[in-house]
Amino acid sequence: MPTLKKTLLLFTLLSTLTFAKFNVVASYPYLGKIVQAIGGDNVHVKVLASPKRDPHFVIPKPSLIPAIARANLLVANGAGLEIGWLPPLLKSANNPKVRIGSQGFVDVSRAIHLIDVPKSVSRAMGDIHPEGNPHFDTDPHNVLPIAKLITKKLSAIDAAHKNLYAKNLQTFTQTWKHFLHTFDTGMKQCKGKKVIQYHELYNYLLRRYGIKSEANIEPLPGIAPSSKHTLELIQQMKKEHITTILQDRYHEKKTAKFIAEKTGAKVIILPHDVGSVSGTESLQSFYTTIEERLCH
Ligand SMILES: [Zn+2]
Structure with missing residues (x-):
């Protein structure tokens, strides 16, 4: 055989x-x-x-x-x-x-x-x-x-x-x-930008480049959004002119979509790790995707 x-x-x-x-x-x-x-x-x-x-x-x-x-x-x-x-x-x-x-x-x-x-x-x-x-x-x-x-x-x-x-x-x-x-040069373009996040996945990055994380979709870390918190968030975003929502790959996306509809904000899906979204299969493309989606 x-x-x-x-x-x-x-x-x-x-x-x-x-x-x-x-x-x-x-x-x-x-x-x-x-x-x-x-x-x-x-x-x-x-x-x-x-x-x-x-x-x-x-x-x-x-x-x-x-x-x-x-x-x-x-x-x-x-x-x-x-x-x-x-x-x-x-x-x-x-x-x-x-x-x-x-x-x-x-x-x-x-x-x-x-x-x-x-x-x-x-x-x-x-x-x-x-x-x-x-x-x-x-x-x-x-x-x-x-x-x-x-x-x-x-x-x-x-x-x-x-x-x-x-x-x-x-x-x-x-x-x-x-x-x-190269990355730093690209990120400098969005210094001073205001965002909300679902969970605080991007604090290290946002802080380094002077991007302000004003609030989170989850009312407390690991706690699902409540309608009360979501409505407060909509008010805050309108008042403070926050127009960017950072959404990750794995949480529900309904809340972000609802907030976007009420405020006119843009929902950006960011990868949280290498391979989270397509085109992020290497370390460099993971970070480049974050920079491109956040700052361009
Ligand atoms: Zn966490």
């Missing part, structure tokens, strides 16, 4: 290739892209969350467990974003190498100065992020500190390839600095 033999041989070869590589699991797509840029051909990256779904509520599907079970490194966003779904997966995968707090677990929020840290936390404030705003991925200036931390971790665990990782970081840094220069 030559065909079966060939298939088996191919399968063995593919398995060897996969297992010969350094296995990294990344919680979100943007992290997968950074890991791939630093690890190059030496790493095999598996991303857990879909960019088209709510990043707070990823379904911990059993099919995600094998990749975690054989991972050498797990890269997480941190700042509480995975709190509802990653711990059960880690428990089922039972891989001591990537357990929270172990050498093979990296929380990239450690490289970021978190904003919106609440002074006190209570349930009355909604399903708040108690450690601060975890949505720092929407600001491209946060990419390099994250890439450096990932390089440090990869080099510590896989010391045999640390020169390769250092070289890749150097190349990536050069490219990214060049990209940031």
Whole structure:
């Protein structure tokens, strides 16, 4: 049975290739892209969350467990974003190498100065992020500190390839600095713009470029819109001449549409991660899409 033999041989070869590589699991797509840029051909990256779904509520599907079970490194966003779904997966995968707090677990929020840290936390404030705003991925200036931390971790665990990782970081840094220069120029055009958001996904970006986030469609973080809040929002937008609504891919879009009809504002769908909307499959196109939709 030559065909079966060939298939088996191919399968063995593919398995060897996969297992010969350094296995990294990344919680979100943007992290997968950074890991791939630093690890190059030496790493095999598996991303857990879909960019088209709510990043707070990823379904911990059993099919995600094998990749975690054989991972050498797990890269997480941190700042509480995975709190509802990653711990059960880690428990089922039972891989001591990537357990929270172990050498093979990296929380990239450690490289970021978190904003919106609440002074006190209570349930009355909604399903708040108690450690601060975890949505720092929407600001491209946060990419390099994250890439450096990932390089440090990869080099510590896989010391045999640390020169390769250092070289890749150097190349990536050069490219990214060049990209940031272009990005900054584009973003400057919308300084002073006033917007409302559904959830505070873009605060890092908006603050950096002097765009004012005046209110949110959700009355409190994680709480669905109420008609009272929506009507107040319409009044506020009319009074303050706010004409832009930032809508993400995964929340309901009816409320934004209703507000737009009442105020004449424009609804802009922004990606919240690499691959959230079509044409954002790379890190650069993810950020360029945000800039183009927000500022042009
Ligand atoms: Zn959030």
